[in-house]
Amino acid sequence: MIEFIFKANKSITNGEINLKDLPGSSGRMDLVCRCVSSAFFLSHDLRRDTIFYSVHYGAPNPPVAIKFVGSELKRVSPDERSIALFIKKALDKSPMQLWKESTSGIYIAKKEFKDIILEKKNEGKEIYYLHKDGEDIENIFNKENNAENKNIVFILGDHIGIGEEDEKFLEDIGALKVSLSPLELHANHCITIVHNALDKAKLK
Numbered sequence: 001m002i003e004f005i006f007k008a009n010k011s012i013t014n015g016e017i018n019l020k021d022l023p024g025s026s027g028r029m030d031l032v033c034r035c036v037s038s039a040f041f042l043s044h045d046l047r048r049d050t051i052f053y054s055v056h057y058g059a060p061n062p063p064v065a066i067k068f069v070g071s072e073l074k075r076v077s078p079d080e081r082s083i084a085l086f087i088k089k090a091l092d093k094s095p096m097q098l099w100k101e102s103t104s105g106i107y108i109a110k111k112e113f114k115d116i117i118l119e120k121k122n123e124g125k126e127i128y129y130l131h132k133d134g135e136d137i138e139n140i141f142n143k144e145n146n147a148e149n150k151n152i153v154f155i156l157g158d159h160i161g162i163g164e165e166d167e168k169f170l171e172d173i174g175a176l177k178v179s180l181s182p183l184e185l186h187a188n189h190c191i192t193i194v195h196n197a198l199d200k201a202k203l204k
């Protein structure tokens, strides 16, 4: 299983998403949608071994976490508008401490970014922080050490990043920094590159 936990610093926390203004009034909801698309969609297929979390810290009621489970997703298509509609439906519900299903494979809860990461750590999963200045991903996942049958969690930020406090938290829990490129990339492109690196490591 491959999981991504994305911190959406400005994305709104209620269902008042303007589908014509995902980047502006919805707080970079376009980024969230593109990340969901990159996390799951292949050409005419879905990555069923993937789970994606988006944790929103925008107005009016942060934090709100949305979980997308690849093996359960139905009727979602790769375009931003379709994904935004499903996010809107989820954010229209009142989030509780426990995950509540909104539509097939999409859940909502009132959870902090750190707490979701800690849950994964306590479940024994390997935690990696995607960062330009980390260890090259190909040194970590390759023929000798591929991702098959592993439970791997990747943490990434939006246009703002995850912030110093959460970086320190990741360091404290022993998350390894993993780099995909010497250049600063968009979060959705990072997800595509991670999938590609793991796909290649499995095939070698």
Ligand SMILES: C[S@@+](CC[C@H](N)C(=O)[O-])C[C@H]1O[C@@H](n2cnc3c(N)ncnc32)[C@H](O)[C@@H]1O
Binding pocket: 129, 130, 131, 132, 133, 155, 156, 157, 158, 159, 160, 161, 162, 178, 179, 180, 181, 182, 183, 184, 185, 186, 187, 190
């Ligand atoms: C647009 S970048 C964030 C830039 C932001 N100014 C910062 O300082 O973090 C979005 C996210 O993609 C990931 N990322 C960007 N470039 C990367 C790279 N070369 N290798 C690994 N992860 C990267 C990081 O997790 C980052 O938080």
